[in-house]
Amino acid sequence: MLSPYSGTALYRNARIVDPSRGIDEIGTVFIADGKIVAAGASALNQGAPEGASVHDCTGKTIVPGLVDMRVFIGEPGGEHRETIASASAAAAAGGVTSLVMMPDTAPVIDDVALVEFVLRTARETAKTRIFPAAAITKGLKGHEMTEIGILLDAGAVLFTDGRETIANAAVMRNAMRYAKDFGATIAHETQDADLSAGGVMNEGLFASWLGFSGIPREAELLPLERDLRLAALTGANYHAAKISTAMSAQVIRAAKDNGLSVSAGVSINHLSLNENDIGEYRTFFKLSPPLRHEDDRLAMVGALKDGTIDVIVSSHDPQDVDTKRLPFSESADGAVGLETLLSAGLRLVHNGDLSLSRLIEAMSTTPAKLLGIEAGTLAPGAPADFAVIDLEFPWVLDAETLHSKSKNTAFDEARFSGRVMQTVVAGNPVYGA
Amino acid sequence: MSDEPAFPVFPHRHLLGMAGLSYPDIQTLLDRADADVDVSRQREKKKSVLRGRTQINLFFEASTRTQSSFELAGKRLGADVMNMSVASSSVKKGETLIDTAMTLNAMRPDILIIRHAAAGAAALLARKVGCSVINAGDGAHEHPTQALLDALTIRRAKGRLDGLTVAICGDVLHSRVARSNIILLNTMGARVRVVGPSTLMPASIEQMGVEAFTTMKEGLKDADVVMMLRLQRERMAQALVPSVREYFRHYGLDAAKLALAKPDALVMHPGPMNRGVEIASEIADGPQSVIEEQVEMGVAVRMAVIEALLDARKNENEAA
Numbered sequence: 084m085l086s087p088y089s090g091t092a093l094y095r096n097a098r099i100v101d102p103s104r105g106i107d108e109i110g111t112v113f114i115a116d117g118k119i120v121a122a123g124a125s126a127l128n129q130g131a132p133e134g135a136s137v138h139d140c141t142g143k144t145i146v147p148g149l150v151d152m153r154v155f156i157g158e159p160g161g162e163h164r165e166t167i168a169s170a171s172a173a174a175a176a177g178g179v180t181s182l183v184m185m186p187d188t189a190p191v192i193d194d195v196a197l198v199e200f201v202l203r204t205a206r207e208t209a210k211t212r213i214f215p216a217a218a219i220t221k222g223l224k225g226h227e228m229t230e231i232g233i234l235l236d237a238g239a240v241l242f243t244d245g246r247e248t249i250a251n252a253a254v255m256r257n258a259m260r261y262a263k264d265f266g267a268t269i270a271h272e273t274q275d276a277d278l279s280a281g282g283v284m285n286e287g288l289f290a291s292w293l294g295f296s297g298i299p300r301e302a303e304l305l306p307l308e309r310d311l312r313l314a315a316l317t318g319a320n321y322h323a324a325k326i327s328t329a330m331s332a333q334v335i336r337a338a339k340d341n342g343l344s345v346s347a348g349v350s351i352n353h354l355s356l357n358e359n360d361i362g363e364y365r366t367f368f369k370l371s372p373p374l375r376h377e378d379d380r381l382a383m384v385g386a387l388k389d390g391t392i393d394v395i396v397s398s399h400d401p402q403d404v405d406t407k408r409l410p411f412s413e414s415a416d417g418a419v420g421l422e423t424l425l426s427a428g429l430r431l432v433h434n435g436d437l438s439l440s441r442l443i444e445a446m447s448t449t450p451a452k453l454l455g456i457e458a459g460t461l462a463p464g465a466p467a468d469f470a471v472i473d474l475e476f477p478w479v480l481d482a483e484t485l486h487s488k489s490k491n492t493a494f495d496e497a498r499f500s501g502r503v504m505q506t507v508v509a510g511n512p513v514y515g516a
Numbered sequence: 517m518s519d520e521p522a523f524p525v526f527p528h529r530h531l532l533g534m535a536g537l538s539y540p541d542i543q544t545l546l547d548r549a550d551a552d553v554d555v556s557r558q559r560e561k562k563k564s565v566l567r568g569r570t571q572i573n574l575f576f577e578a579s580t581r582t583q584s585s586f587e588l589a590g591k592r593l594g595a596d597v598m599n600m601s602v603a604s605s606s607v608k609k610g611e612t613l614i615d616t617a618m619t620l621n622a623m624r625p626d627i628l629i630i631r632h633a634a635a636g637a638a639a640l641l642a643r644k645v646g647c648s649v650i651n652a653g654d655g656a657h658e659h660p661t662q663a664l665l666d667a668l669t670i671r672r673a674k675g676r677l678d679g680l681t682v683a684i685c686g687d688v689l690h691s692r693v694a695r696s697n698i699i700l701l702n703t704m705g706a707r708v709r710v711v712g713p714s715t716l717m718p719a720s721i722e723q724m725g726v727e728a729f730t731t732m733k734e735g736l737k738d739a740d741v742v743m744m745l746r747l748q749r750e751r752m753a754q755a756l757v758p759s760v761r762e763y764f765r766h767y768g769l770d771a772a773k774l775a776l777a778k779p780d781a782l783v784m785h786p787g788p789m790n791r792g793v794e795i796a797s798e799i800a801d802g803p804q805s806v807i808e809e810q811v812e813m814g815v816a817v818r819m820a821v822i823e824a825l826l827d828a829r830k831n832e833n834e835a836a
Contacts, residue, residue: 291718292535294635294657294692299719364636408614410634412655 084209087117087467088510091132094471097140099123101147102444103460112145114467117509122461140471143504146443148180148211148468149425150450150458152241152270152348153324153396155417157488158204159197160189165401165488167201171209172486173399173421175514178470178503181212181451181458182399182421186223187245193218193229198237210513211506212468214456216241219258219269223247228258232265240454243270243324246371246416248306250276255310259319268453270322270348273306274298274372283412285358285373293364295412298373300328307331311338314345322453323347325398327372329382336391346453347391349383350398351420351427352493356380360493364411367491370398371416384436387445394450395442397424401489418493422485427494429474429501439474471505471515478502523548526824530642530649533658534699542667542704548820549668549813555592556815565823566595569626573599574616574641575652576632581787581811582652582661586629589818595626613637614644621645626829627822630654648825650818656690662786663696665817667704669810670741673782678705683735683777684726685711686745686767686794689718689756693786694745698726711735712745712767715756732766732773739777743784744769747794760793770796774804782806 094112099122101107110124115132122145151174157164167184174182184201186192192201198215205213217239221227223246231242242262249255249271262269279302284290286297307323311334314321323335326347338345352370357377361368368374386392400417407414420427428446431437451459457466482495505515524544528537555563571590575583583599590597600620613632620628621644628649630638635655642649653659671677682701688694688710701708708726710717711734721728729735736742747763757763764770774783783795783805791797800807 286719288720288723291720291724292695294655294695296656296689297719363639409612410632410637410640412634412636 084206084212085509085511088114089116090510091115091135092138092510093131093135094138094140094145097143097145097471099145099461100439100443101461102440102448103147104462107440112461112469114510117467119461119463119465119467121463142473144439144472144474145461145469146178146472147447147459147461148470148506148508149178149446150454150456151179151182151397151399151421151424152394152450152454153185153350153398154182154421155185155187155245155400157401158188159200163488164403166208167204167213168208169486169488170399170421171205171211171213173419174211175506175508176486176503177397177422178425178472178506179211179397179421180468180470180506180508181214181456183214183216183241183454185243185245186216186218191218191223192216193221193223195230195233195237198234198239202238211508212458214238214240214454216243216270218242219244220249220254225249225251225254228254228261231262231267235265235267240456241270242267243272246272248272248274248276252309252313256313256317259313259317259321263317263319266320268320268322270324271310272324273303273310275302275305278302278305283369283373284361285375287358287376289358289361300330300375300379303328303372304330304334308334311335311343311345314338314343315341318344320344321346325350325372325396326392327353327375327383328379332382332386332391336386339391346393348394348396349387349392350396351424352398352418353380353383354387354395354431355427356493366407366409366411366414367418367493367495369411369414369416370418370493384431388437388441393445394453395424395428395445397421399487401487402491403489407491418491419485419487419489420492422487423480423492423494423497423499425470425472425503426499426501429499433500467510468508470503471507472501473504474501476500476502476504523824526828528828529825531660531821531825532638532642532649532651534660534663534696534703535658537703539703542664542700545664545817545820545824546668546671548824549664549816550672552816552819553813555819556812561592562594563592564594566590566593566826569595569826570624571595571597571627571629571822572620572623572625573597573629574620574631575599575601576630576637577653579631579653582631585811585814586652586818588815589822592815593819593822595822613640617641617644621647626826648829650821650825653692656692656695658696659692660696661814661818661821662693663700664821665810665813666697666743666784666786667700668813668817669784669806670782672813673806674740677701679707680740681707681709681738682741682743683709683711683739684743684745685732685735685769687716687747687751688712688721688745689716690748691745697743698724709735709739713757716751733776736773736776739781741782741784742769742774742777744794746786746788747790764793768792768794768796769799771799774799780804784810786810
């Protein structure tokens with residue numbers, strides 16, 4: 084990452100949306116030495132600084148840089164799919180200024196040396212802030228706990244077994260108890276391995292016609308319900324990383340109502356797409372959890388609106404031809420998403436499902452708070468990390484133009500209204516003019 | 517000019533499944549197949565319409581019956597037929613299906629027949645090659661030529677398909693034969709029932725255009741056709757059914773159960789049969805069984821499909 088921009092700059096005449104302070108107004112973002120001096124209608128009350136570089140942002144919107152809590156990267160071990168550098172270029176193009184990298188690498192990020200490797204590589208090659216998540220269990224195998232205390236000290240911001248679900252309830256209980264002592268958060272993607280065995284897409288009529296055994300919604304629900312019981316038992320901070328069904332949202336809601344320290348995330352894919360998008364065996368729509376029925380998608384939107392779901396993630400998961408150009412059942416799960424996260428989210432704003440402020444809260448302010456990192460706000464003193472957006476900019480995605488090394492997008496040739504025009508990290512423009 | 521009767525042009529480039537085929541499409545294929553039955557019954561069983569054409573049978577799953585049926589069909593039409601079996605191919609060396617397809621495509625075949633364990637494999641192949649593709653079974657998705665040969669067998673025995681009640685019995689969950697038959701029979705106006713334990717039924721089966729039954733007693737009542745499906749032994753290990761003897765007692769076709777159907781009901785099986793598992797020997801070999809006819813119709817139907825696809829391409833080339 085570049086060192087903070089040492090000068091002073093003004094981004095004037097922008098619509099400024101900062102959910103951390105409940106602001107949505109026309110004004111100026113005033114930055115100096117890589118930090119926010121002031122942002123809003125009254126940012127220049129003390130007068131404009133001399134010698135500042137001035138950017139006219141008339142017609143544009145400025146939001147805190149997005150914070151993506153769930154990004155899979157291929158470095159180390161799968162650099163042909165994605166490196167930390169290429170992921171950060173994709174992030175910059177998508178207005179994502181901070182991302183949490185999943186520990187599903189080879190080797191797995193379950194040791195302090197790996198955390199240090201990620202942070203060092205990020206410092207040397209990345210345009211954006213990269214925060215490593217560390218594994219809950221060694222090798223993501225679900226048995227032995229990692230050194231949560233040492234990993235936290237080294238810079239891990241979250242503990243998760245990535246794509247893996249911890250099957251053993253005792254291991255999960257102990258990890259929660261132990262993590263709580265250190266104030267660490269456990270994030271878990273739940274899918275019962277037996278109940279989903281052999282399944283490659285959502286269970287239902289469509290899967291039946293295609294000749295697939297399905298993954299029932301209960302495969303996500305059963306381990307999630309178990310986890311919520313354990314969260315009640317241990318008092319741990321628990322984050323349901325990627326829910327996809329109405330039933331999951333229901334039990335999260337109940338846990339929150341009972342006062343548990345529980346939060347939930349949803350991928351932009353599950354807010355935007357449903358199982359019918361798979362069409363004739365299109366592997367770029369093979370995701371985990373699988374794309375569900377339209378009713379579930381609507382339930383995800385509703386749960387986001389009412390606060391049951393706290394954060395939206397890209398679940399960026401680069402896969403190459405070697406893992407995707409295969410028959411559907413044999414191909415890997417996952418789609419890239421960093422560069423389309425905001426534009427796909429804006430669809431929900433344009434069609435009236437969400438306010439812009441709620442969208443940015445779920446994509447920036449809340450994840451920053453859950454992670455305890457300095458991000459997600461334009462408050463004075465915060466790092467000058469933000470995105471300049473043209474909310475109406477019409478464009479069509481051409482997968483070949485993606486910055487990510489892998490082009491497995493679920494939005495190829497999709498039409499969007501709204502795009503990131505410029506991304507700024509620590510005062511430095513890292514994308515756009 | 518040939519002395520062949522003229523059939524309507526088959527308006528599809530490939531035969532990947534029964535889904536998407538119309539009533540007239542199916543009629544055309546069955547009419548063509550009827551004519552090809554006569555060819556197969558002559559002493560001189562060969563036509564020369566496909567002389568100089570190349571057919572490649574690409575079988576990723578072993579299937580002696582289907583593969584030899586396709587081979588014979590191609591040869592009776594005069595085509596050069598090449599069998600590519602998986603054991604001797606580079607698939608086991610990690611080459612992907614698409615790489616294999618590209619390699620074969622470069623050999624410029626006129627028609628590719630594919631069987632693969634993955635649903636959608638035939639569709640994937642069809643997108644990557646220039647020639648026509650026939651799906652000879654892809655996972656639990658479709659097996660269109662089996663449905664066509666079943667329909668031909670029924671039509672020749674009963675004179676029609678519309679209005680008949682056809683009971684498809686057994687492991688519908690894992691059966692591509694069942695899916696293709698459900699689609700074809702519905703398109704042709706038959707009433708389709710499925711019969712089997714819930715553990716062997718696909719999710720949302722009741723929305724698939726069938727009446728679903730869990731007992732043979734209800735499911736076979738007054739049926740015109742009883743179509744049995746093969747039960748793989750591995751279903752016991754998967755805890756889908758407890759044992760062979762329990763399965764045979766409740767779902768195996770024996771004389772007592774067959775008596776529930778119409779007295780002239782046809783008994784069918786796509787083969788290979790597990791005698792004593794899904795069907796009793798006396799029924800398989802009994803007077804109501806048309807299982808051997810199914811095999812004969814298989815060659816005719818495959819001749820018809822190959823010819824129909826290549827005919828349609830010929831028109832396309834002439835138009836171009």
